[in-house]
Amino acid sequence: MSVLHPDMPSSVGDKARRGFRVTGLVFAGLGLLAILVPTVATFVVEQLVAWFLILWGIAGLLFASSFRSFSEWRLVAAGFVAVLLAGIAFVLMPGAGATILTGVLISVFLLEGVLSILLGLRLSGNLDSWRWIIFSGACSFALGMILLIAWTDAACWVIGFMVGLNFLSTGLSLLLLSRVKKI
Template sequence: MNTLDHSHRDASLKPDFSKRLLSIGIVFAVIGALAILLPAWATLAGELVIAWMLVLWGALGLWFARAMRPAREWRYAAAAFGVTLLLGLAFLLFPGVGIATLTIVMMLVFLMEGVVSILLGLRMSSNLRHWSWMIVSGVCSLIVGLFILIGWPETAVWTLGLLLGVNFLSTGLSLIMLARAAKKAV
């Protein structure tokens, strides 16, 4: 008996699935394009979303810490969540500080990832084929980090928005392509 029933299609390949996927892809691509065209606005929007998330996280965490007062560690939880709440409030009250902080963190991540990827690529060079792609990835990350660093502080205004835009656009385009493939598979 054949365990694969070709008459039964995966529910994800139904025609309405490809339409939904296409719609979501278009929305993501439009958001990405707008963020790329207006990176300063997208940076501010991204910073405000993160600020509100920190405020919510801190407030709910303090509520949790209050509920765990019978445990000795409740003070540590309250302190940690209090700092999270204060950080979120600072980002809301002073968005420029939040933007600068997030951009510095992103710059450091790109620089560290670049160095680590290059070192890892060099280490793999004797064992694996196509090891050079790891170095290319590391060089790209290093270039992005250095670009942010060299242009500091002006790069803080648009970096987060541009990177969010590229991410949304690439995600949207990939979803559009998946929707096309899913439609053909039906």
């Protein structure tokens, strides 16, 4: 019998386990590689973002051109030109893209930290485990501050390292899931 559906044949569960195992190995391998060479991984992620921005800008310009009958079409087109130019800049100046992406990451950590601390304080009268929310917020804020202090040095490796950690944890969870007897 299967946890996913009681009527599912066991061969489907075996196939799912193999899929989890293969995908887990790929993710864990990529994660370890990114952790071992985070500057290369940062470059790869940055270039992936750059090309997505370029494609987004081009598609957006095509979209905006279909609205030429509206007076605001130029404003929409200008926004997509900015996206396109950002992507081109990331491709032509890779270090600048990593610095910007790291800055965004720092901002997210700092904002999440402050908001989590405020939420924890707000819930302190209603929730017994409110301190864990504050702890999580303090960790996010501290990580943001550490990265902010080391921003110029960290920009070349932090994105790749974080992506590597994410891939590794995803891969390990899939590998552990593949060991479950009933899928």
